[in-house]
Amino acid sequence: MSRKIMLIPVGSSVGLTTVSMGLVRAIEEQGIKLNFFKPVAQPRRGDKGEERSTAIIAHHASVTPITPFTLDYVERMISNDNTDELLEDIIERFENNSEQDAVTVIEGLVTTRHHPYAERLNLEISRALDADIVFVAVPGNDDTVDINHRLEIVVDTYGGHKSRKVVGCIFNKVNAPFDEHGRLRADIGVVDKPEHDEARSAALKNLPIFKKGLSLLGNVDWSAELVSPRAIDVAKHLNATSLNEGDMAKRRLSSVTFCGREIHNMTHALKPGALLVLSGDRSDVFVSCCLAALNGTKLGALLLTGGYEPDENIAALCSQAMETGLPVMLVNTNTWQTAQNLHTFNQEVPVDDSQRIEKVMVHTAESLDAEWVTSLTDKVSRQRKLSPSAFRYYLTNRARQVNKRIVLPEGNEPRTVVAASICASRGLARPVLLGDDTEIRRIAEQQGVVLSDGVEILSPEQVRGEYVEGLVALRGHKGVTDVVANELLQDNVTLGTMMLQQDHVDGLVSGAVNTTANTIRPALQLIKTAESASLVSSVFFMLLPDQVLVYGDCAINPDPNAQQLADIAIQSATSAQMFGIEPRVAMISYSTGTSGAGSDVEKVREATAIAQSMRPDLLIDGPLQYDAAAIESVGKSKAPNSPVAGKANVFVFPDLNTGNTTYKAVQRSFDLVCIGPMLQGMRKPVNDLSRGALVDDIVFTIALTAIQAKGNS
Template sequence: MKTFFVAPTRNRVGLSTVALGLTRALERQGLRAGFLKPIAQTHGEQLSASVHFARNLSGSTRTPDPISLAHAEQQLSVGEGDELMEGVIALAHGMGELDVLVVEGLALNERNSYATRLNADLARNLEAEVVLVSDLRGVSPASLADELEIAAQNYRRSDGSGLAGYVLNFAPEKFDFGGLLAGLRQHSRILAGGELPLLGVITENPELNAVRTADIARYLNAEVMNAGEMDTRRIRRFVVTARGVPGMAEQNLFAPGALILTPGDREDVVMAASLAHLSGVPLAGLLLTSGVAPVPSIQQLCRAALTSSLPVLRVPTNSFETTTQLVEMSNKVPQDDLERMEKALDFTADRLDTAQLVGRLSVSAGQERRLPPSAFRFELIQKAQAAGKRIVLPEGDEPRTVNAAIRCVEKGIARPVLLADPARVRQVAESQGLSIPEGLEIVDPASIRGDYVAPMVELRRSKGLTPEQALAQLEDTVVLGTMMLAQGEVDGLVSGAVHTTANTVRPALQLIKTAPGSSLVSSVFFMLMPEQVLVYGDAAINPNPNAEELAQIAIQSADSAAAFGITPRVAMISYSTGTSGSGEDVEKVKAATELVRQRRPDLTVDGPLQYDAASVPSVGRSKAPDSPVAGQATVFIFPDLNTGNTTYKAVQRSAGVVAVGPMLQGLNKPVNDLSRGALVDDIVYTVALTAIQATQVDQIGKVGQDGKQPDASAQKAAAGTADAQ
């Protein structure tokens, strides 16, 4: 295990965010990365913030509690520094098998003058290489070079080793990067010689400082007159009323994310804010100063706004005093604001160059990669961006879908096509405080519906479809989008936010048809477990597959896993392991396992296996000691829809696991279904999956080896499946 120690060069350099962001960046490289905060930062701290975020966001569930600062100081004060180090080493060793461990040192402050020396001792005793963190606020290249030189001397070992590199935080959004590097190298020998390489420059991002209205209420100890959505609304700007309402409106001060500060007796401002809220502008809230509330008549007039989702707070201080307090508010992320820290970690990880660090790792070349969730998500987006596919979204005016499409355009994940009235889409976007980006394509279904009547009649000629019937069916935007896919005008389709699984799958079976070698359509979920991504199939489509169909599902799922970077070890799940049980259901799984072995001898497959025997190494060794899959399965094939759907939802909800999917398999072209409870992120990831499938459609389509043509009964079963989400 390689260890990197993240240490500050001075106070307030954003140490925790960089350390956690580095952990995430290394996880994206497919490494088993752990995070350790060995000594708590402050006295009386219940749980260090960085440990809390590591456990909840980075998948580092094994991160131990740090040694309390009081205990560490007591040991240092009586000369028990070695005992303290032994305790730290015990924490690190207790984290299990890892490829790399990121250790966060103590941040420097006014009272811990010992912190730099203690950090150096920690790095040395952990045999760690040090990543120095500094920032660019109010510092010249010459002084920054001196700062890095001095810090490097504290951590460099006697043989010259011990330095991994440095990170610069809080860089202005626009600055002379080349000039900075030239200045640093001019004033620093170790920087000029490459002994201390630059690992990343993290720019300032105002979006990451957007606190929630609830944070303001807590900080000001404000009276909450109406909570509304104060736990989720974020403040992008503070608006202190100094002008009349016409002037404020002219400057567009009643904008999404604005917190309006006004004395409660400014009835004009209260009414204007209420009107803006009722017009769909998602204000961050209304903060009434000077301890004044609007008179009852105004409160009654604005009741619809003041008692709805709009947060309304009141403080006794006047507007000037309140503003002064807000200016002095710390930017530290509260422990309950996981969303904001998640964005900060992604932003930081995106700007760190881990290639130099990965090169230092002594990971054996033959070691199998365990793909962690962060790496899966990162690679998913990267591959989708490289694919550049055009994906149609038939539910084009559904709010989550609009939001997801905008994100896909902004991140370059795909070229989404929304099927909806353009005016309606813009209205939906504006109601969420979003702007339609230039690259987002919106197509009015009414303007193109007639173009697909003749092609659809031709595709369904054997079924006797008439032009009138085709036109009627094309009123359904899912059918229309499927025809666009069938004609090759788009590369994939994503639907299901408001439609059932059957509504999404049936047109695909009728118009797209199954791929060569496949006689059915199945699905997989990518289960983002804390340490790695697993594949579950089929949990959404086929109610009761026979042995033949179950074998096809297994082969399709294994190929899908491999296509997304997961080494497939296929477990055919049953209530029995090996020969310990019998019955019709067990025999079906046995037969399916043998079919997979015959058709795909290259796959590692075993069954029947109980879930615990497939997933838990100790149980696998006990119940199936000779199995190549037991205890280390990555692809779980369930015997029927009842088992698969129940298991995936139980794991998802009980363990708080993200389930990406379902991703459909076996079609000629990629069509994917959404859960009707899908979040915006779920839709984004499904679009990314679809884009990647579009580049692999030939490979994925040829997963069956039996050469059978699409089976009518299988198609009927899949098309008639109830919404299993």
């Protein structure tokens, strides 16, 4: 059975693409088959290339969208009175390119002065495709009477309340900063984020139209973070020259300040994410901004106007500030003209801004009614593969449920501070930052985050003495005395490990600064392996575009013997199950089946037999070459009777050299998100980070550590 949901905008500028992205993500997270179709491309001003919604879904979801018809073709068909033929073409394209037994998200057209036919064409397309209707509206500054009136009119257009095809409404941009004329403010990064208006939200939920049968399917709050562009986006819009590239492709702009005052009157504007616009000959302001950057404040960018480049002596003086990644750009227009140009900046998310797109999709998906989204999956086929979106959803949803306390020994590391703030705000964990309170809060301010009460800051000096006795009891046989224990506990990783050993926290995440050895050694000495485990190993979760694979062991054991390799296979399968992946384990070798010989192949063959005898309930097979394990056609050819070949999702490598090389080659070649290494076989969860970890990597590692803690309890 298939379901078709068509999103119909009620008015213009409702953020239809945003809602489409969120609905696609919410359905993806259910792990079911999915189609996306925007029947008619509707390019915005300045758009080139692919249709925006279709391109975003193609690049950021595990679905291949159906190609839309061009606007020129559609308008030509309508003007020639060939609408019926156009609808037949739309149906034919949908039927020929859609997956059967799936949920389909269909995005309608927005009515504008250039496209006055959109409302009528939406109605005809919805009927032609037999789609259920979900309206997308923006409350704006209108009172509830006017909002209800608008919805009543559009519901009547689609058959009224008695129509079984009219399902509900999603409100977008709730509590957004509208001006007195009811228009969304166009300035980049509104400085003062509007407070969430509970009374307003409650009034929207109680509109008379919802008592007549129309359902409220989502309230998507406006978020300043989700409209913050990158510095490079503004540079492209203004056709600016780059004087210092820095982190232009990454820095986010959350506010704009025009620097025309004396510097002592504008120090408050030197804050993270600020776009500071100044005449290029204002050396005093330029130097002050560079000083702020040197002090650790991540300004968004400097925009110099008037075509004035900084004096070469000033540039030399500020060269170290440039090395912090501060973007500096130059325009030839004066400050007033530049302000006018900034006012016309298009705040829609660019197709190539992956980080912002991901945040928009997650935020919108979480704002939709969960029961309604789940109802869409009734009698619809599940995907055989677990998609990256479904995996991330599983991680975050399970982490919220278990609500574990996770210690972060690198408490003054900037990425870790930001990740702790995110985890606390999203309810993924109760993070504990080890470090000085004043320093950590200063770093948080520099990173532009506010640490809520959900983030606990613990001073090592205040608690170190509590763990001396316990450490001596554990390591006294190795010559550890009170004095030695106190010295060992100067290391925050050791201190955090003792907190975990004493059950004062549920898990530990480190490695953004410390080496793998520094993270793991205290755990091996103090936590030890679980009773059921003969060794500690690791897995990586490889988030391929269409599925999640588990790789083990790629970080710990250099050359495991057959018994150890069998244990790694079973541990990796258990980890896969813990995170919602039904394991099909391939024991990787350079030979498939009985086609090859040699000590390395024999080790894998023996390990496979041991693992199968230990866990006959698991699908484990080997030896298998990687292509035979991963590619269905190759698997059928090389191992036709294997229950795993061509369908493997857990790959167990014969040694560390093979595993580490393979995971890095796959990750770097395809620019994949890779979560791990996650340690297996410990009594309590300790996980290591890559020293190049991004904030999102740390967030997901904290989440999976929390889930591990629940599994170990």
